[in-house]
Amino acid sequence: MAVERTMTTRAAASNALRQQRFVREVTIQYNLCNEPWIKYSISIVADKGLKKPLYTSARLKKGEVLYLETHSCRYELSFAGEKMVKAVPASESHDTETEKSQNHLLHSTNEEKTDGDNIMTDVFRWSRCKKPLPQKVMRSIGIPLPPEHVEVIEENLDWEDVQWSQTGVWIAGKEYTLARVHFLSKD
Template structure:
């Protein structure tokens, strides 16, 4: 995942020795981990704890690789923010940190290479995802190998001379919606899926991921996710809602909430009119064709499940939503339909119809109060 760098020697900067290596695309690198292990061993010999700052490594990047068409950049080989996993691609990191822009155009012919000095760091418990400078890094929730951060980057001109580059760390977006990730689908294979596929010697099935209005990964809308089909009725959407889960659905501009709100009593004759094709016996028992439950109270009345359809006033990150409560408090919602029968909610290949109004959907996500 991280690229190979050919070791070409050691240069002296001040009193510290800095290993210098050359960036190469698409091959695994061991130099970073090797430096960290050597540093840990030296600290152990001195009977002192490893510092949070390890050794530095100078990377020489040929100018032709500093482009968004670099396959490591296109493949999203980038985990973390400011501090990155050891297998994060350095060109992608430099674009994420704003040392260079993610454009498909090659650098000026006057540029020979970039030189980046990175600091080797201990593994982090987790690496967070952000959208920064139009480059999205990915999240990783476990410590692996070691980490690194960029401390300096400069241009080396043909014929000699250098120009120091400055990072741009403020152009970030982890909450606010942007056009790029909302409308674009991305396919990626997780590390676990890839390794499992390798063991089983089979092709990897890729999963389509979309980013929601808060730039968090959600599942692409599919009728197979929400339709009440199959033999496992506890997995029906309506059953999951009754257990306390809440379904959030998005168009390309708005977010909606669908939740179970309880039961209401209706006259059996009203239910009969709504289900003309059902027999009298089926009206007085649970209707499993849609998994919306109807319970007999007496000869004239039945209890049916009811649901609420609301528009979220503002898309909120999941962490914030969990902190304020799921379903969301009413002050965060515009309630569009209350006391809905499950039969009032009709799913299709492109979206959902609620009480006769159509909503074209792009993404869906279940959240539970826990």
């Protein structure tokens, strides 16, 4: 009988371990205003599956704003609209900026072609919040925050200029080591 119990216990433990592998770990931390936010993890901002509405960029385009904190500063990543980009055929130029643009044209999912020479592309804004404000105050003054509450660091960012890592985010070549993350919507 003792042998059967041990095997049953081992099987139950093995089954529990298998189930835990699919559970996403979420750790809560207190933000710079002493409110509960999620500890930064790449899994929070990573695209979820193959459905475009679950992509972080799509969430931002639909009106959500991503607030990210280091241990001392709060940043805002928001959708800034669309801009017209001239489509350049590969045979016309070989400079790195054009190659980046062409590569973007081939691989981006956030664009809509408008005519033979130009396309519309989504652009994003990276800002530092001048002062961390409680969520209730932020919602009352507006999401994304109005210009008097932020210092815009990068405008007209391509989504490819935002590179997530295990420890933070690279924006236009500069690394920001992140501690906390929170999506907020206008509503």
